[in-house]
Amino acid sequence: MPHHGVYREHATTSRLRVVFEANTPSSSGKSLNDLQYVGPAIQGDLIGILLRFRECRYVACADIEKMYRQVSVDPKQRDLQMILWRDNPSDPIQTYHLNTVTYGEASAAFLSCRCLKQLANECNDPDVARTIHNDFYVDDMCTGDDSASKLLKICHDTANVLQSGCFPLRKWIFNFDNDLSRSEMAKELSLGEDSQCKTLGLGWYNLSDELYFHTKFSGGTEDITKRKILSGASQIFDPIGLINPVITTAKTLLQSLYLLKLGWDEIVPLNIAQSWISFVNSLSSLNEIRIPRYVMGCNNTRKELNIFTDASQMINKLFVWEVAYRTP
Template structure:
């Protein structure tokens, strides 16, 4: 019973005594904490933190495990070091994909009507599509077969006037339904999250005396898709309304497809593993200090920061990735980098 004196309680840490102790003197105040347990203190602290964080054992779903297994069995790197992956497909749903060309044609006709009233939009859009072709991120289909399911991706323009790098983005709609009501994203597995959570990354970032940030340019498009899967990424295009509509296939991992984030981040994790022996600092940062394509890392001093920066550039370049928009709270750390790779903003 609660009274003026201490109270005995049975808690998850066994019995404890707490409460007020009667005053013996007006000039002396005292507090008493008593505990008695036969349980090892290490086990008690472990239980405490588990309760505080509500942490549970991490388990992957059957589909996530299948993605991991498929990636491990099929991932490769070409002669230039770029990653080549297969799309993680739900084969049963994939077979249910209906005709998608008709809706893609109607959406493309709508895009061209938009071009008629905005010549600058057409010009910039055409430049992006031309870049896709020049970089080998898409190729023209010269002959067609019906051996495998195909999917035509409608595409449209997204304007980002405030962006410092990409004012216009071409977005491919992998969630568009085919005639059967099934989209490409319905037929793709999503995959597990393989990077650390953003809170852990940002807290660790704030602890570095020297802060370093950057991001990967066109990360998704730097990863190739096996030719066997490219028929699922077909698009329609023509440079002029006076030309016939042409058929292309995207040859790289495509933004907006359900599996793209997993495939891209998994390739970064594999690159970190491949470079662990040669570039230990950069490999550790690549594995723990990236959130999708954004790097939030740092070092204890400028010299260590310079070494980390050099290693990171070599390591990411070896996988076909280019880091850009570099910034630091110590500008001298980035003095040797080309101005084109630097961010105009500065960390405070």
């Protein structure tokens, strides 16, 4: 199985990440991933996790250290996970078996998440079981409670249960002071395996308890094609629609391109190119936006979820979510 290293300059951990290319065809024309089942989705929906993350007054985030590497593969299957290696070009090539679940394989996420689910199924503590079942997205945990002391207990007990399955929790972040909390931190909420591909993602400042958008977005200003616009738009991470009015610009541009029936690598018309450049240049201002993470409010007597839809042909299925409160 071919592999190579990817160096991430601004990563806080694992700056050099190994990428295993399980999609590479062998002499048979089939790759390892062609022969694997992906497995069903068994974790909570990302939108649901982030919406629940905004409901509780006290919240905590953590992630599992090297999650995939904590799960052993059946020895009978390890011949499918062989790599070649040598320290120096003059050394003879050696063959190694990868003994654990390997990032880049089609089944990796399911196998690891299924182990988490089993720990939850066997857990006798309903709060811990609920946390593992509902508040994990791959290896990232976002959980909360309206009681700080109860949340700390849930975090402590959840960490113990996961440790029993060799899934150590690390990088704890809270929005209140406690023995586990670190100094002021910013947590990226661009969760999951593809988070490194998001150049515009959702983040959270723990002490001010605010959501923000961080962006290194660069859509390019030369030879703008339909492919480049679609690629750029797909890198924007806004699962709960906080910046829908901004992203709508990119969506309407894509809609216009499909109506023109342009090829993927054709240069787009000048008016669309200018609109795209203007859109890309405006994204840097998103860094200044701060959104309160906690939406439930204090001392409210009634909560309402209002959903507004727009039937405009230009903005199809654009949803704006709002929570209204009534105080005494």
